[in-house]
Amino acid sequence: MLPENNEQALLSCLMKKGDLINEVVITPDHFDYIPNQKIFQAMRRLEAKDIPIDIVSVNTELGQEIIFIGGSDYLSDLYSIHTHEANVKTYERYVMQEYKIRKTKELMKGIEEVHSPKEMNSLQRVVTDINELLEEGADVEFNLSEVLYSLYEDTEKEKEGINGIPTGYLDLDNLLDGLNEEELIILGARPSVGKTAFALGITSNVCNKDHFVDFFSLEMSAKSILTRMISNIGSINSMKMKNAMKRFMEDDWTKYHYAQGVVSSFRNNLVIYDKSKVTVQEIRSKVKQSIRNFPEKRHLVIIDYLTLIQGSGRRERHLEVGEISRNLKRMARDLKVSVLLLSQLSRGLEQRQNKRPMLSDIRDSGEIEQDADKILFLHRDDYFNKQSENKNLIEIIVAKNRNGSVGTVKLNFVKEYNQFSSLENAI
Incomplete structure (x- = not known):
C-alpha cells in the first residue's frame, strides 16, 4: 500500500521502527490531519514513558481515542504502507514544509486586512511571524569530521591577543x-x-x-x-x-x-x-x-x-x-x-x-x-x-x-x- 501523504509515511516509519522517534523534532501541531495528530501525540507519550513504540503499544496508548482516528483499521493501514525507514528525515521535512505553507497562508490573511498606514504595526507583526515560521525547524547540516577539523585548525593557529x-x-x-x-x-x-x-x-x-x-x-x-x-x-x-x-x-x-x-x-x-x-x-x-x-x-x-x-x-x-x-x-x-x-x-x-x-x-x-x-x-x-x-x-x-x-x-x-x-x- 502506498501512502496518501507525507504524514502517513512518517507515522508508518515510526510504528515500524519506534526508536526513530528520537530523530524527529516536529510536534503534533505540525500535522494537518487530526487523527494523525492524535497518533503522534500517543507516540510522544510512549516515548516519555520509555515504552517501545509499535502498532500494539500505540493502539493501547490511544485507548478510547481510537474511535476518533477511524479505529484500529486506520493503524493497520498505516503499518502496511510501503516506506523506507532511512527516509524518515525526508518525510519529516516534507511534513514541516507543508505545515509552513498552511500557516503562511493563514498569516497572509492578516496582510489582506491591513488597509491604512495606521495599521503598519499589524503588518510588521505578520512579517515577523512569517520570518519566524520560515526559520522554525530549519535543518542545520552537521558534519562531525568537518567541525573537528575546523577546531583542529583553530587550535594549530598561533594567535596573538x-x-x-x-x-x-x-x-x-x-x-x-x-x-x-x-x-x-x-x-x-x-x-x-x-x-x-x-x-x-x-x-x-x-x-x-x-x-x-x-x-x-x-x-x-x-x-x-x-x-x-x-x-x-x-x-x-x-x-x-x-x-x-x-x-x-x-x-x-x-x-x-x-x-x-x-x-x-x-x-x-x-x-x-x-x-x-x-x-x-x-x-x-x-x-x-x-x-x-x-x-x-x-x-x-x-x-x-x-x-x-x-x-x-x-x-x-x-x-x-x-x-x-x-x-x-x-x-x-x-x-x-x-x-x-x-x-x-x-x-x-x-x-x-x-x-x-x-x-x-x-x-x-x-x-x-x-x-x-x-x-x-x-x-x-x-x-x-x-x-x-x-x-x-x-x-x-x-x-x-x-x-x-x-x-x-x-x-x-x-x-x-x-x-x-x-x-x-x-x-
Missing part, C-alpha cells in the same frame, strides 16, 4: 576575550551612569581597528551621538560644544577639528540608525545590509537601549522583552555578529544598602539573563554617594561570562568628556 572584537580597554578585553561573534552581551546600569558614553567609547575603539559598528540609537539623534563622540575623542567639554562659537578657546577648536577628522574617517566603519521606534526585524535587515556592503569586516551591533525596541504588542511587556532578547540572540548566531545591548536596571537597587548591581536588577525580564552570553554592569559609587572618595571611578562588573571568568575592571571616567580610560591613563 584576544579572539573577539577588542573594546579598546585592555583589562576588560583580557577578562572577556573581546566581544565575540554570535554573542549577545548585555550592558546594564541605572540612567545617567554612563551606558551610552561607554558604548560610544567602544564604538570609537572598534572603528579605529577597522571593524564595523551598526549603532542603533533609539533615544538620541545621530547628531547628538556624533557630538558626544567628538567630545570623547577630542577631550572637549560637552557643555562648551553646546555653544562653541561663544565658549571655545583656540585649543578647543584644534581638538574639535582633530576629533571631527577622526570621526569622518569612520565612514566605512560606522552607521548610526536613530529611528525612535524599531523592531528586531528592522534591526536584522539593516545589519544584513551592512554585512553585504562590508563582508570582509567583523561586525558589532550596538543597541541603545532594550526597552525602547518595539515588540509585537500581543503579550505582557515582560514576556515581550523576553521575546526580543531571544530574537536578538538568534540574530547574533544567524548573522555571526556580536550584539551589545544596553539595558536600564530597575530602581530597586537604589533602595538597597549595597548599590552594586546584581543579575536580578535587570529590568523587565528574567529571560534576558538566560539569553545573554555576557552581562556587564556599570557602577559608580559617586553616583549614589556624592561624598564618595572614588570620584570619576567606574567599575565594569562582569556578572556573567558564559565562556570565561567573571570579575570587575576599574576605569577612569571623565563625564564632561564622555570619556573612559584605564586608570594609569587617568587625566
Whole structure:
C-alpha cells in the first residue's frame, strides 16, 4: 500500500521502527490531519514513558481515542504502507514544509486586512511571524569530521591577543576575550551612569581597528551621538560644544577639528540608525545590509537601549522583552555578529544598602539573563554617594561570562568628556 501523504509515511516509519522517534523534532501541531495528530501525540507519550513504540503499544496508548482516528483499521493501514525507514528525515521535512505553507497562508490573511498606514504595526507583526515560521525547524547540516577539523585548525593557529572584537580597554578585553561573534552581551546600569558614553567609547575603539559598528540609537539623534563622540575623542567639554562659537578657546577648536577628522574617517566603519521606534526585524535587515556592503569586516551591533525596541504588542511587556532578547540572540548566531545591548536596571537597587548591581536588577525580564552570553554592569559609587572618595571611578562588573571568568575592571571616567580610560591613563 502506498501512502496518501507525507504524514502517513512518517507515522508508518515510526510504528515500524519506534526508536526513530528520537530523530524527529516536529510536534503534533505540525500535522494537518487530526487523527494523525492524535497518533503522534500517543507516540510522544510512549516515548516519555520509555515504552517501545509499535502498532500494539500505540493502539493501547490511544485507548478510547481510537474511535476518533477511524479505529484500529486506520493503524493497520498505516503499518502496511510501503516506506523506507532511512527516509524518515525526508518525510519529516516534507511534513514541516507543508505545515509552513498552511500557516503562511493563514498569516497572509492578516496582510489582506491591513488597509491604512495606521495599521503598519499589524503588518510588521505578520512579517515577523512569517520570518519566524520560515526559520522554525530549519535543518542545520552537521558534519562531525568537518567541525573537528575546523577546531583542529583553530587550535594549530598561533594567535596573538584576544579572539573577539577588542573594546579598546585592555583589562576588560583580557577578562572577556573581546566581544565575540554570535554573542549577545548585555550592558546594564541605572540612567545617567554612563551606558551610552561607554558604548560610544567602544564604538570609537572598534572603528579605529577597522571593524564595523551598526549603532542603533533609539533615544538620541545621530547628531547628538556624533557630538558626544567628538567630545570623547577630542577631550572637549560637552557643555562648551553646546555653544562653541561663544565658549571655545583656540585649543578647543584644534581638538574639535582633530576629533571631527577622526570621526569622518569612520565612514566605512560606522552607521548610526536613530529611528525612535524599531523592531528586531528592522534591526536584522539593516545589519544584513551592512554585512553585504562590508563582508570582509567583523561586525558589532550596538543597541541603545532594550526597552525602547518595539515588540509585537500581543503579550505582557515582560514576556515581550523576553521575546526580543531571544530574537536578538538568534540574530547574533544567524548573522555571526556580536550584539551589545544596553539595558536600564530597575530602581530597586537604589533602595538597597549595597548599590552594586546584581543579575536580578535587570529590568523587565528574567529571560534576558538566560539569553545573554555576557552581562556587564556599570557602577559608580559617586553616583549614589556624592561624598564618595572614588570620584570619576567606574567599575565594569562582569556578572556573567558564559565562556570565561567573571570579575570587575576599574576605569577612569571623565563625564564632561564622555570619556573612559584605564586608570594609569587617568587625566
